[in-house]
Each structure stands twice: as C-alpha cells, then as structure tokens.
Amino acid sequence: MKVTIYDVAEKAGVSIATVSKVINNTGNMRESTRQKVMRVMEELNYYPSVMASALTGKKTQTLGLLVPDISNPFFSEMARTIEDSAHEQGMSVIMCSTDEDEEKEKKYLELLRRKQVDGFIIASSFREKKLLEGIKSAGIPMVMLTQNSGTLGVTSISVDDFTGGYEATSHLLSLGHENIVIITEPRLSSKMRLYGFREAYETYGFSYKEELVMETVASMENGKQCFQEIFQKKKRPTAVFACNDLIAIGVIQGAREHGLNIPEDLSIVGFDNTILATTTVPSLTTVAQPIKEMGKKVVNVIVDHIQHGEKNAERILFKPTLIARDTTGKPHKNG
Numbered sequence: 054m055k056v057t058i059y060d061v062a063e064k065a066g067v068s069i070a071t072v073s074k075v076i077n078n079t080g081n082m083r084e085s086t087r088q089k090v091m092r093v094m095e096e097l098n099y100y101p102s103v104m105a106s107a108l109t110g111k112k113t114q115t116l117g118l119l120v121p122d123i124s125n126p127f128f129s130e131m132a133r134t135i136e137d138s139a140h141e142q143g144m145s146v147i148m149c150s151t152d153e154d155e156e157k158e159k160k161y162l163e164l165l166r167r168k169q170v171d172g173f174i175i176a177s178s179f180r181e182k183k184l185l186e187g188i189k190s191a192g193i194p195m196v197m198l199t200q201n202s203g204t205l206g207v208t209s210i211s212v213d214d215f216t217g218g219y220e221a222t223s224h225l226l227s228l229g230h231e232n233i234v235i236i237t238e239p240r241l242s243s244k245m246r247l248y249g250f251r252e253a254y255e256t257y258g259f260s261y262k263e264e265l266v267m268e269t270v271a272s273m274e275n276g277k278q279c280f281q282e283i284f285q286k287k288k289r290p291t292a293v294f295a296c297n298d299l300i301a302i303g304v305i306q307g308a309r310e311h312g313l314n315i316p317e318d319l320s321i322v323g324f325d326n327t328i329l330a331t332t333t334v335p336s337l338t339t340v341a342q343p344i345k346e347m348g349k350k351v352v353n354v355i356v357d358h359i360q361h362g363e364k365n366a367e368r369i370l371f372k373p374t375l376i377a378r379d380t381t382g383k384p385h386k387n388g
Contacts, residue, residue, distance in 0.1 A: 056099045065093040115145045116355060117165035119158065119177045123150040125271055125299060126327035127344070128176065131198070134348030135174065142356050144171075151177040159184055166193075172355040174198050178240060194358035198351050201241055202366060208358075210351050210369045214242045217340040217373035218249025219256075221294050221322045224338070224375055226257045228383050230292040230320060236267045236279050236300050243268075243296045246324065250294060265290075269300065276303015277310075284311055291320065291384040298323040302333050305380065316382035326376055335379035343371050 058076075062069045067090060074080035075090040093099075116139055120128040128150075136146045147170060149161035158177055162184055165173065172194035179185050182203065188195050189205055197209035218235075225233050235250045237243035247266065254261040267282065269275040276295060280303070283290055295301035301323030308319050315321060315335055323330060326341030350369065358364070 056097045061090065061093050061097060061099050064097065065090045112171050112359065113169050114143055115147055115168065115170045116172050116174060117170040118146050118148040118174045119151055119161055120148065121151055121153045121177050122271065123148070126329050127297065127325040130327060130344050131348050134345050135352055138349045138352035142352065144356065153178050155181050162188065171359045174351055174355055175200060194355055194363055196351055196355045199242055206366045208354055208367045208369065210347055210354065211242065212342045212373045213370045214245035215249040217324060218246030219253045220373065220375045221324065221340050222250045222253035224377065224381065225292045225294065225320060225322060226253060228320065228381060230384050231259055232288060232290045233292040233294060234265050234267060234283055234290045236269060236293065236295045238271055238296055239268060246296050271297050271299045273299055273303035273306065276300035277307040280304045280307030293319065294322045296324050298325045298327045298329050298337060298339055301337055301339065302329055305333060315380050317385050320381040322381060338378045338381040339376055341374045341376050347371055
C-alpha cells in the first residue's frame with residue numbers, strides 16, 4: 054500500500070500541516086520536530102509527490118534539459134555541470150537526448166510539460182520552432198544553450214562560434230597551410246564557424262573554395278569516413294579543421310590507419326576541448342569552449358527567470374580559446 058502524508062503525520066505524532074511544512078521547508082518549529090518528521094519519512098520511504106505540488110501551483114524544483122546527443126562528450130560534460138549547478142540551487146534536472154529528431158523533440162517536450170518542470174534549457178536545434186513557441190506562449194521560462202533564439206525572444210547562451218572558427222583557421226594559415234578542409238555539422242554553430250573560416254582565408258589573402266567544405270553528423274566513425282574522402286582528393290589537403298572534437302578524432306584515426314604521420318603529413322584542429330582532446334594520441338589542438346562557465350551561467354539565468362520572471366532577452370557570448378597541442382605543425386615540404 055502506498056504511504057501517504059497521513060501515515061507520516063500519524064507515526065510522527067504531528068499534524069498534517071507540520072509534515073507539509075517540513076516537506077516545503079517553511080514555517081517555524083522545533084528542530085527536534087523537523088528531524089523527527091524527516092526520520093519517519095525515511096523509515097516509511099515516503100516521497101512527496103512533485104506532481105501534487107505542481108497542481109497546487111507550487112514549483113516542482115525541476116529543470117528540463119534537452120541535448121542533441123549525450124554520447125557527445127561536449128554535451129555530457131555540459132550536462133554534468135548543469136546538474137551540479139542546479140543541485141547547488143536546490144533544483145533537479147531531467148535530461149533528454151533528442152538526436153535532433155523532430156519526433157523525439159516533440160515527445161520529450163510533451164513529457165517534460167506533463168512533469169511540470171519549472172523551466173527549459175534547450176540545446177537541441179528544434180527545426181520545428183512552433184514547439185518552442187508553445188513553451189514561450191505558456192509562460193514557461195526557457196533559455197537556449199548553444200543555439201540562437203531567433204525570433205523567440207528568449208535569452209541564448211553560446212560561445213562566439215565565428216571567432217572560434219576564425220582562430221582555428223588563422224592558426225593553420227599562420228603555420229603555412231593553404232589547402233585546408235573544414236568539416237561542419239548541420240547546425241547553426243557550425244555555420245558560424247564556417248563564416249569565421251572564410252573570413253580568415255580572406256584576411257590571409259587566399260581564395261575560399263566551396264570544395265574545401267564537407268558536412269557530416271558528429272561521430273568518430275563519420276570523421277573517419279570524411280578522411281577517406283579527403284585522402285582520395287587529387288590535391289590532398291595538408292590540414293583539417295573539424296567543427297567538433299569527435300569528428301577531429303575520427304580524422305586522426307583514419308589518417309593513422311593509412312600510415313600518415315600527424316602533424317607532419319596532416320594537421321588537425323578540433324572544436325570544444327572535451328576530455329577526449331587530451332587523451333587522444335597525439336593530443337588534439339582544439340578551440341576550447343568554457344563549458345563549466347557556460348553551464349553555470351545557463352542555470353543562473355533560468356533559475357532567476359523562474360524566481361523573478363523573465364527579463365529582456367539577451368544574447369550571451371562566451372569567448373573561445375585556441376589551445377595548440379600536438380596535432381598541428383608546419384606543412385610537409387612535399388605536402
């Protein structure tokens with residue numbers, strides 16, 4: 054039989070109102086009484102209903118986090134930071150990995166709304182913007198993470214992708230590389246990194262060519278497949294700028310399987326600076342996103358919106374940092 058608040062009150066010898074105050078951490082009472090009630094709740098394995106709180110207009114102290122792919126180290130590291138930061142503020146996080154599939158995005162949004170989360174952190178792309186417009190019109194606080202809010206009128210938090218793309222490409226050009234392939238993803242962040250790539254080419258006085266651009270979905274296997282195409286080019290590139298670390302590491306694996314030396318035969322730059330960047334051999338030159346700072350900021354913003362109401366929408370950009378390691382060097386004389 055399910056334990057109820059009445060069972061807790063009876064065993065603790067207090068009123069239902071007292072148990073409610075302990076659950077919601079409100080009201081004045083002796084600490085001994087509070088501890089007694091909490092001890093009885095633990096003994097009876099009683100957990101107050103979050104949904105019941107929501108139905109009475111109370112906050113559920115939960116956040117909904119939607120990410121594209123939790124297996125991507127960038128999003129797993131970001132999710133952990135968000136979870137830790139939320140916990141410090143008395144909030145829990147329900148995370149959903151959408152694979153940027155429209156049906157999954159719709160399904161998970163509906164699920165989180167049924168669970169009456171207090172706010173949403175959206176890191177998935179949501180090509181069907183009406184789904185997000187529904188959240189906005191319902192008055193549920195929402196913050197975009199690594200995504201531009203567009204016409205939604207909500208705060209967005211991301212790294213300066215244009216600058217990151219520019220810095221990565223400038224690093225390779227400054228080493229003497231001219232034939233550089235960029236591997237992008239079908240995401241706005243990659244598009245901005247591509248703009249930075251093009252700007253760097255123009256700044257250094259080189260002509261940008263469309264055949265330098267490849268697109269794939271982030272995974273090491275897809276990075277290896279991209280390398281196969283690069284390897285078969287008549288004029289083989291001397292460098293690759295991959296728009297995330299997973300793709301970059303796949304390129305490294307493909308290059309090594311074909312007997313290429315890195316960076317002598319091929320220089321590689323990634324993006325994100327996840328834990329993989331330092332564990333691969335050779336260690337990966339990459340553009341670092343300040344994951345911890347971004348994660349803490351998005352939690353602070355959404356909690357502030359939940360507690361005090363949404364303010365004017367902002368676009369908050371964090372500065373990326375190029376970290377040069379062992380996968381970049383000057384091109385081989387015969388490259």
